Amino acid sequence: MEVTDFLIVGGGIIGLTVAREIKRRFADAKVLLLEKERAVGLHASGRNSGVIHAGFYYSADSLKAKLTRTGNQAMLAYCESKKIPVNRCGKLVVAQNEEELPQLDELLRRGKANSVPLEEVSAEQARQIEPRARTFRRAIFSPTTCSADPVRVIGAMQKDARDEGIEVRMDAMYLRRRNDTVETSQGVVGAGHIINAAGLYADKVARDFGFSEHYRILPFKGLYLYSSEAPGALRTNIYPVPDLRNPFLGVHFTVRDDGRVKIGPTAIPALWREQYRSFDNFKFGEFAEVLFREAGLVLSSSFDFKKLALSEVQKYSRRRMIALASRLAAGVRAEHYTRWGQPGIRAQLLDIKKRKLEMDFVIEGDEKSTHLLNAVSPGWTCSIAFARHVVDQIAATVV
Numbered sequence: 001m002e003v004t005d006f007l008i009v010g011g012g013i014i015g016l017t018v019a020r021e022i023k024r025r026f027a028d029a030k031v032l033l034l035e036k037e038r039a040v041g042l043h044a045s046g047r048n049s050g051v052i053h054a055g056f057y058y059s060a061d062s063l064k065a066k067l068t069r070t071g072n073q074a075m076l077a078y079c080e081s082k083k084i085p086v087n088r089c090g091k092l093v094v095a096q097n098e099e100e101l102p103q104l105d106e107l108l109r110r111g112k113a114n115s116v117p118l119e120e121v122s123a124e125q126a127r128q129i130e131p132r133a134r135t136f137r138r139a140i141f142s143p144t145t146c147s148a149d150p151v152r153v154i155g156a157m158q159k160d161a162r163d164e165g166i167e168v169r170m171d172a173m174y175l176r177r178r179n180d181t182v183e184t185s186q187g188v189v190g191a192g193h194i195i196n197a198a199g200l201y202a203d204k205v206a207r208d209f210g211f212s213e214h215y216r217i218l219p220f221k222g223l224y225l226y227s228s229e230a231p232g233a234l235r236t237n238i239y240p241v242p243d244l245r246n247p248f249l250g251v252h253f254t255v256r257d258d259g260r261v262k263i264g265p266t267a268i269p270a271l272w273r274e275q276y277r278s279f280d281n282f283k284f285g286e287f288a289e290v291l292f293r294e295a296g297l298v299l300s301s302s303f304d305f306k307k308l309a310l311s312e313v314q315k316y317s318r319r320r321m322i323a324l325a326s327r328l329a330a331g332v333r334a335e336h337y338t339r340w341g342q343p344g345i346r347a348q349l350l351d352i353k354k355r356k357l358e359m360d361f362v363i364e365g366d367e368k369s370t371h372l373l374n375a376v377s378p379g380w381t382c383s384i385a386f387a388r389h390v391v392d393q394i395a396a397t398v399v
Contacts, residue, residue, distance in 0.1 A: 003030075006026070011035025013041065016154065024164075034169055043274070043345065045380060052145065055378070056111030057249070060113035071381045075384060088146045093107060095136040101136070131235075194209075196209075203216050216349075216350050219274075221343055227260060233260075263324075266321075269294055273347075300355055302355055366397065
């Protein structure tokens with residue numbers, strides 16, 4: 001049996017940053033990271049929008065609020081240190097009507113409470129920032145929202161981890177807990193402390209250790225349409241005013257690190273955990289469980305799942321996506337949006353007792369294991385700061 005001091009399950013951006021932070025704090029410790037795929041970051045970490053968020057969407061008492069602003073600064077510093085290009089294009093949040101203005105004011109309040117730089121701008125000032133922007137009376141500009149290539153970032157993280165003495169083992173799937181050890185597809189591992197950063201399967205791993213009792217992962221599919229317009233067609237990201245009752249931000253314009261534009265994402269309820277295309281990775285047990293959860297939420301939920309699901313499924317239509325984007329900016333032409341990007345799946349945590357989607361990060365654990373159950377957006381932005389927070393908690397139990 002192989003033995004390690006720390007065992008991390010999951011080779012996404014969260015697993016890698018936590019592994020590196022553990023090695024930084026416990027230099028003499030043996031750290032082993034297991035990734036079930038042939039490479040790191042093949043799921044959410046390599047498929048996300050690439051937006052480095054500023055941190056003004058979240059209520060001041062949340063972990064997301066605490067970690068996003070510092071995470072933004074840490075991610076920008078990391079990209080700069082690795083010479084990874086960053087597009088410091090900012091973000092406009094635009095209103096479509098009178099009814100959305102109070103929500104715009106709430107975002108301003110949250111930004112102030114979270115010490116996030118924000119500018120309230122008139123419709124005319126918004127058009128000076130982005131001539132194509134459409135807004136009702138006023139908008140918010142976030143100067144610290146940026147974008148970078150998540151694939152380049154996670155590649156650099158993997159190299160750093162290996163250079164620092166962390167073993168990153170591919171094709172090594174977590175199978176089950178066996179007493180005080182973990183059974184993997186490459187053998188049995190004993191560990192002093194186990195960190196579960198398994199993303200879409202984090203709840204399943206956690207239940208092996210007695211956690212995630214009233215939580216389950218509910219997968220949502222994110223799709224983007226890519227523009228064929230030349231780089232610079234838009235100067236800044238353009239977002240709608242979100243519905244703050246759920247964790248999704250609505251269809252918006254993202255200006256990528258290379259200056260090109262995409263619209264999305266969707267938040268379409270998936271039917272199993274890794275339902276990227278057609279019947280990819282189909283598992284009947286997952287299908288039955290997810291369908292059962294979603295059917296229950298149609299009947300009763302705290303956030304009107306039925307309305308959300310119906311509106312999101314319509315976004316499989318390219319015409320619908322373009323129509324939604326046209327509310328935010330002028331000159332949106334269908335012929336520019338013909339290519340879909342690779343789908344991503346959001347590992348959204350559902351509280352099955354309260355029938356609500358968890359809005360904040362969720363961490364459970366004890367002196368033997370730590371379980372990262374809801375490390376979703378802005379998890380990529382927060383990853384370095386989030387890792388520090390997680391390891392603070394671990395250090396308090398293992399020292």
